[in-house]
Amino acid sequence: MPALSLEGWLLVALAAVNLVLLMVLLTRRPPVQDASVFAARVADAVDRSERSLRQELAESARGSRQESAQALASFQQTLLAQGAETTRTQNAQIDALAQQLALLQKSLGDTLHTQLQGLSDANARRLGEMRATIESQLAQLQAGNAAKLDEMRQTVDQKLQATLETRLGESFRQVAERLEQVYKGLGEMQTLAQGVGDLKHLLTNVKTRGMFGEAQLAALLEQVLAPEQYAAQVATRPETRHAVDFAIRLPGRGEEGHPVWLPIDAKFPNEDYERLLDAQQRADAAGVEAASKALEARIRVEARGIAQKYVEPPHTTDFAILFLPTEGLYAEVLRRPGLLEALQRDHRVTLAGPTTLLAMLNSLQMGFRTLALEKRSSEVWQVLGAVKTEFMKFGGVLADVKRQTQTVLNTLDKAQTRSNVLTRRLRAVEALPDGQVQALLPEEGEGDAAPGDGSA
Numbered sequence: 001m002p003a004l005s006l007e008g009w010l011l012v013a014l015a016a017v018n019l020v021l022l023m024v025l026l027t028r029r030p031p032v033q034d035a036s037v038f039a040a041r042v043a044d045a046v047d048r049s050e051r052s053l054r055q056e057l058a059e060s061a062r063g064s065r066q067e068s069a070q071a072l073a074s075f076q077q078t079l080l081a082q083g084a085e086t087t088r089t090q091n092a093q094i095d096a097l098a099q100q101l102a103l104l105q106k107s108l109g110d111t112l113h114t115q116l117q118g119l120s121d122a123n124a125r126r127l128g129e130m131r132a133t134i135e136s137q138l139a140q141l142q143a144g145n146a147a148k149l150d151e152m153r154q155t156v157d158q159k160l161q162a163t164l165e166t167r168l169g170e171s172f173r174q175v176a177e178r179l180e181q182v183y184k185g186l187g188e189m190q191t192l193a194q195g196v197g198d199l200k201h202l203l204t205n206v207k208t209r210g211m212f213g214e215a216q217l218a219a220l221l222e223q224v225l226a227p228e229q230y231a232a233q234v235a236t237r238p239e240t241r242h243a244v245d246f247a248i249r250l251p252g253r254g255e256e257g258h259p260v261w262l263p264i265d266a267k268f269p270n271e272d273y274e275r276l277l278d279a280q281q282r283a284d285a286a287g288v289e290a291a292s293k294a295l296e297a298r299i300r301v302e303a304r305g306i307a308q309k310y311v312e313p314p315h316t317t318d319f320a321i322l323f324l325p326t327e328g329l330y331a332e333v334l335r336r337p338g339l340l341e342a343l344q345r346d347h348r349v350t351l352a353g354p355t356t357l358l359a360m361l362n363s364l365q366m367g368f369r370t371l372a373l374e375k376r377s378s379e380v381w382q383v384l385g386a387v388k389t390e391f392m393k394f395g396g397v398l399a400d401v402k403r404q405t406q407t408v409l410n411t412l413d414k415a416q417t418r419s420n421v422l423t424r425r426l427r428a429v430e431a432l433p434d435g436q437v438q439a440l441l442p443e444e445g446e447g448d449a450a451p452g453d454g455s456a
Helices: 006-028 034-205 206-224 272-280 285-310 326-337 340-349 352-427 434-440 444-455
Strands: 230-234 244-250 260-266 320-323 349-352
Touching: 006 034, 206 244, 206 260, 206 352, 244 285, 260 285, 272 285, 272 326, 285 320, 285 326, 285 340, 285 349, 320 352, 326 340, 326 349, 326 352, 340 349, 349 352
Parallel strands: 260 320, 320 349
Antiparallel strands: 230 244, 244 260
């Protein structure tokens, strides 16, 4: 709670005086008729005392303010004087401290300079001594290192010389071996080049190219089919002398059983194919188109000749196979749009490369095996019937064996039962030692010898 000021205390005192006067007046209790007059007097007295009290309070407040102002002014003057005095005292102390610090700094500087000078002189002397010691040690190390380096250099030179001589000798030997291999390879390449030239020379001949195609066709047929399933140089058309390269023997359907031939003729139009390859390498579009048309025309001519010379149903199949011995040539022919369909439609000739012909031959081989199985099916059934009959007989024999075996088992069971009975009866009998047993029950050889000796 904040402290009351002087005016507040005076007002409180005035209120207390008025209250006391009011209580005094009330205790006297004048008559009733004079109550109003008494109240008026009391109010007038209270008003007069309040006015006088207010005047006194105002005068007292004015005096208090004047005194407070005077006291505050004197207090401020006193504080200013004390601050100035304190400032002068502090400045004087600071000046004295500054002088003392300057003297102390000068003294310390002189002392430190003297000590540093002595330390620098001592350090210089020690550094000189250390430098001399280090130089002498370095000289000794350099001399020792030089000697060791000389020894190491001599050792390394010796080892390097030996290693270099060994490596050079090994390298020269390997180079000589490689050169010898290179010389051999060059000789083989020359031989191969000569062989390629001979092959190219051979392939330039039409007859030789035909032999090449026939040899490759024969190898494929020999790889897949049996010798009795195909034939070479067969005249498939009656009353003609035109013999196809190879023909596959298919089973006939007539009563006489004459075979039906599937003609296969090998063709190798190498000139047109080489012209096509050369044009493709030179990126000559016109040359490629011309060579392709020439190759297509050549294939059509060959297919027409095969159809006229070798296809004659029912002695042959209603189609023939034109075999091209290289996959590249076969692929180039297949690239011609509609050529394969035209050959099959117009001439009844089917084109085949090595891979395609191999697939056809495998299919035919599976067909031959199926026909062989059909022919042998009746024989197989007869064999199965005989096996069934013999198996029935074997079943009877097996039943007899089972009965006899059962009889033997029954007899053995009876013997085992009797043996068990005898064993139970003999449990009470004391067993004899082995020596007495041998004397009473001699073995078969000993029993036979004893009677013989007595008769003698």
